Amino acid sequence: PPELVPDSLHRLPVHPLWQSPLTIPGGTRQSPINIQWRDSVYDPFLKPLKISYDPTTCLHIWNNGYSFLVEFDDSADRSIIVGGPLENQYRLKQFHFHWGAINEWGSEHTVDSKFYPAELHLVHWNAVVYPTFEEAVMEGNGLAVIGVFLKLGAHHEGLQTLVDALPAVKHKDTVIEFDVFDPSCLIPSCPDYWTYAGSLTTPPLTESVTWIIKKKPIEVDENQLEAFRMLLFTSDGEEEKRMVDNFRPLQPLMNRTVRSSFQ
Numbered sequence: 001p002p003e004l005v006p007d008s009l010h011r012l013p014v015h016p017l018w019q020s021p022l023t024i025p026g027g028t029r030q031s032p033i034n035i036q037w038r039d040s041v042y043d044p045f046l047k048p049l050k051i052s053y054d055p056t057t058c059l060h061i062w063n064n065g066y067s068f069l070v071e072f073d074d075s076a077d078r079s080i081i082v083g084g085p086l087e088n089q090y091r092l093k094q095f096h097f098h099w100g101a102i103n104e105w106g107s108e109h110t111v112d113s114k115f116y117p118a119e120l121h122l123v124h125w126n127a128v129v130y131p132t133f134e135e136a137v138m139e140g141n142g143l144a145v146i147g148v149f150l151k152l153g154a155h156h157e158g159l160q161t162l163v164d165a166l167p168a169v170k171h172k173d174t175v176i177e178f179d180v181f182d183p184s185c186l187i188p189s190c191p192d193y194w195t196y197a198g199s200l201t202t203p204p205l206t207e208s209v210t211w212i213i214k215k216k217p218i219e220v221d222e223n224q225l226e227a228f229r230m231l232l233f234t235s236d237g238e239e240e241k242r243m244v245d246n247f248r249p250l251q252p253l254m255n256r257t258v259r260s261s262f263q
């Protein structure tokens with residue numbers, strides 16, 4: 001069956017979902033993509049991204065069977081981003097990660113065809129224009145996702161509070177309360193980013209995301225990456241499938257330009 005064809009890295013998918021749908025009919029702005037540094041265009045009109053998160057809006061961590069999500073109370077403008085390439089301010093709804101079985105791959109976006117071992121996505125929606133997240137998901141300017149690359153290096157103190165909670169959400173559809181966390185500790189202080197018009201990287205794959213990919217990665221240590229890899233795609237009682245390689249294959253750039261906020 002086509003979804004079990006090994007990819008360019010001779011990897012068989014552990015979770016067929018990630019292999020299908022490979023493309024969506026008529027998709028012109030799909031994600032993720034390779035960011036070719038030399039092809040990105042410096043845009044002097046890009047503003048600095050302003051991030052203001054309220055740590056008490058943090059609600060819980062849950063394993064949704066694709067990744068583990070940290071969800072926030074988005075019923076008011078308490079955790080928001082504004083500026084950068086964005087016309088409006090956007091509300092933080094959740095953040096999650098994508099990672100590999102080994103350190104050689106795991107990120108969704110690549111930079112000059114280089115994979116990072118993991119990638120963080122902070123998902124925000126345009127509550128100025130749309131009444132609900134579900135509606136924003138369907139609109140071209142509905143979502144803004146900040147992508148942060150994780151690289152193998154020093155222990156990350158802020159991430160460790162999250163890692164310590166992961167055993168409680170080992171299985172799909174488990175949830176644990178997580179009531180104070182400031183995700184800004186996971187975002188590099190360097191202001192440089194790339195931005196392009198893209199999509200969700202999991203179903204419904206809608207072309208509603210303004211991607212803001214931070215140039216600088218954060219460093220995490222081997223034990224912290226291993227903690228991600230002990231999560232399961234499967235529910236308690238099912239045959240265990242380790243939650244690894246939960247990233248979508250690269251998509252064609254088509255008629256898009258990646259802009260940079262830096263020279």
Ligand SMILES: NCCOCCOCCNC(=O)c1ccc(S(N)(=O)=O)cc1
Nearest residue numbers: 121123134137145199200201202203204
């Ligand atoms: N599932 C049917 C109803 O759909 C309503 C909208 O649900 C959207 C669920 N998906 C997401 O919220 C969602 C959010 C971010 C990313 S990603 N990896 O592109 O950052 C992928 C997916």
Ligand SMILES: [Zn+2]
Nearest residue numbers: 096098121201
């Ligand atoms: Zn994601």
